[in-house]
Amino acid sequence: MKTRPALFSGSWYPGTPEACEQEIAAFLKDHDTTAVSRRNWIGGIAPHAGWYFSGSIACNVISCLRQDPPPDVIAIFGMHLHPGSPNYVMAEGAWETPFGDIQIEADLAGELLRQFTFQVETVDNFNQDNTIELQLPFVKYFFPDAKIVPIGVPPAEESLKIGEAVAGISQSRGMRTKILGSTDLTHYGSNYGFSPKGSGRKAVDWVKNDNDRKIIEAMAALDTRRVIREALASQNACCAGAAATALAAGKKLGARQAETLAYASSYDKSPGDSFVGYVGLVF
Numbered sequence: 001m002k003t004r005p006a007l008f009s010g011s012w013y014p015g016t017p018e019a020c021e022q023e024i025a026a027f028l029k030d031h032d033t034t035a036v037s038r039r040n041w042i043g044g045i046a047p048h049a050g051w052y053f054s055g056s057i058a059c060n061v062i063s064c065l066r067q068d069p070p071p072d073v074i075a076i077f078g079m080h081l082h083p084g085s086p087n088y089v090m091a092e093g094a095w096e097t098p099f100g101d102i103q104i105e106a107d108l109a110g111e112l113l114r115q116f117t118f119q120v121e122t123v124d125n126f127n128q129d130n131t132i133e134l135q136l137p138f139v140k141y142f143f144p145d146a147k148i149v150p151i152g153v154p155p156a157e158e159s160l161k162i163g164e165a166v167a168g169i170s171q172s173r174g175m176r177t178k179i180l181g182s183t184d185l186t187h188y189g190s191n192y193g194f195s196p197k198g199s200g201r202k203a204v205d206w207v208k209n210d211n212d213r214k215i216i217e218a219m220a221a222l223d224t225r226r227v228i229r230e231a232l233a234s235q236n237a238c239c240a241g242a243a244a245t246a247l248a249a250g251k252k253l254g255a256r257q258a259e260t261l262a263y264a265s266s267y268d269k270s271p272g273d274s275f276v277g278y279v280g281l282v283f
Helices: 017-027 051-063 106-115 136-142 157-172 201-220 224-234 240-252
Strands: 043-046 073-078 088-090 119-121 147-152 177-182 259-265 275-282
Touching: 017 051, 017 136, 043 051, 043 240, 051 136, 051 259, 051 275, 073 157, 073 240, 088 106, 106 147, 106 157, 147 157, 157 177, 157 224, 157 240, 177 240, 201 224, 201 240, 201 259, 201 275, 224 240
Parallel strands: 043 177, 073 147, 073 177, 088 119
Antiparallel strands: 043 275, 088 147, 259 275
């Protein structure tokens, strides 16, 4: 089986299983998820910056999806796309991680291709995208036998149908499926051409308590259309299509509520005029 290489291994996250496992053990001590992890969550929203900045949040989101029996497949929605962008899917092969390769769930992906139009990524022809890859070592560590379907969707209401279809196909074929949406929040400062509140602590507080709060509330309410509208209006989610579509899939699979695990920003690790917000939710 041909394998898609891990392009960010050894830079955005450790390149060896030993180093990854060491960081995961530390991440699991960062957040008290005792009460949350007892629930049978269907999916989550996780950030995708380098592990130094947001790996702890992403790790804890994915760890909360563990259950017995474990899932057969994890559908992962991501990619930095615009409203007019095409849909993307990797439909066969495997994806490399430091813990070993993760196989693609070709049956589910193949049915999606029959129902929707996608640009198909292969192990030899794909976008260099961190949004999905940064989650994969966590997925492989916590779910060593699960397969994945990596999907890129733009912030458009049509994308929600793809999420619902993932759920419907999974249900009709008896697949135990978990859902993961990958997005960071407000990208603030001169590095990103977005600084409506100037700089310094005032800007950091505005991002956390106003701009990011609005999109977090929309996600926590499982309001998929509001997530897309809010992100396009306020520039507070870089992959709103992924988050909204993941929520649509989760709702189709029975999700009725969401809970926020953690919020942080890159400013916490590296204070400066440019920074990015991160949130972890489960639903």
